[in-house]
Amino acid sequence: MAIITISRGSYSKGKEVAEKVASHLGYKCISREVLLDASEHFNIPEMKLVRAIHDAPSILDRFSRTRQAFFAYIRYALAQHVKEDNLVYHGLAGHLLLKGIPNVLKVRVIADLADRIRAEMKRERISEEAARSLLLKDDEERRKWTQSLYGVDPQDSSLYDLVVHVHKLTVDDAVEIISDTAQRTPFKTTKQVRQKMEDYGLACQLKAGLADSFDNVGVKSEYGSILVYAKGNDHYVQRVRKRATEVTGRMSGVNELEVHAVRKLPLDVV
């Protein structure tokens, strides 16, 4: 009874590990499904969402509300899956999207560059040089993307609970290690954790409803009481309040809504 996010570079065998872990534990395994759900729910072409979470943002993109809105939509779609529990997510940035949910086992699967190059050469039928260049470019895109959104380097081990190096350890060993860890006490879904997941789902839903019009907004929920933090002048805060009231009116499970004006957004908000 846990949620596992598996972060990986291209050709790191992370996908294979994720699928095998899910099958071993009887969990649902998702990746692209989150994008499809977001695309369908918010009526955005999937390709645009893929670009928003894959490509490194340009300088203009960093301040783009659209990009942030897409990101909120994807997080909302993921939060809906998370509520169902027993999940392995191996799409982009799961460990960052689900920041704040306590029972998530965050795993990174890594492989040696030489092994990855060999896999890329075999699959794409390209030269060693071309494969190396593609892999390094892809790693760099992902690094810049995570850096711009979260200010962290995805290769920093401290972002994960477990980093498994698939080289001496095989895919099956990695599956065994991850499955075993996921069943340990800190990752079990308790009543409190379930409540946190519900709250996280509510916060993500409201954030997705606000993200297309407001960028300096943070949302959190505690037992169905939603707190919205808005960074801006009185007029801005009033507009946020009005929109938040409209959105929460269509949501179920909301007990209360408070909107606060702040100078700096708290760290524990979505």
Added chain:
Amino acid sequence: MSIILISSDHYETCRAVAQQVAESTGYALLDRKILGEVASASRIPEPKILKSLEPSSSTVGLPAKVRNRALAAIQSAVMVRLLDDKVVCYGLAAHLYVLGVSHVLKIRILCKEEERVSLMATERNVGIEKARKLLKKQEAVQKRWSLDVFGRDETNPSLYDMVINMSQIEPDEAVNAIVETVSYRKFQSMTYSIKCLKDRELSIRVRLALMEKYSDVDVTADGATVVVRTKALRREKRKKTENIRALAGQISGVSYVEVHAGRDIFRQAAESA
């Protein structure tokens, strides 16, 4: 029959985990207690031996020659003990120089950041924010040290088989994971992996012996054959090669010595200037 090397961003945590792993597996614990013996065998004072393992942000550290010799002495002592097999080693930077041996399981343990910050705040008697900054600085110094001395970034996860973050995982669970992983067949010693370790042990032993006279040598070993790479001026090349061959040939386990002396362009340029 395996070897477990444990590294961490926090020495005390590393020690606690290593001790528990050693108890659970029944393996011998190899740690800084050997430094006294290393000091007497190498005739380098123990404080200097210890200092060579501790990165310092100060510009007044150990002279490079002393530091390299001290580290080579530590490496040699560690390698000999690793040959005994069934060893859990920590605190001796072995993860940075025991490479290419298949029955070695390398683990990195990451301590809870908040715990490290509060420990630093208590140790240095400073506030939390100041302690956080000091910790970042300490991490940068540690990383630079591993790169300077061994040419490897010890924070790079690909240096290890597994990295365990103790933010959510309890020490007992980390120990269980390590003990289970080391029981995998691929971490059992084999004739070839033991040979790899023996070759490394011999190469570092030869390097240590040569370092007293020649500090710039690089040594590899394959069975009883030793290859020494060094640099020399044209006029001293023959003499240096013969000396190295003679010195290395006296070491037990060495039957053939090959010396490659490249041109020392920096000294040559300095002498011609």
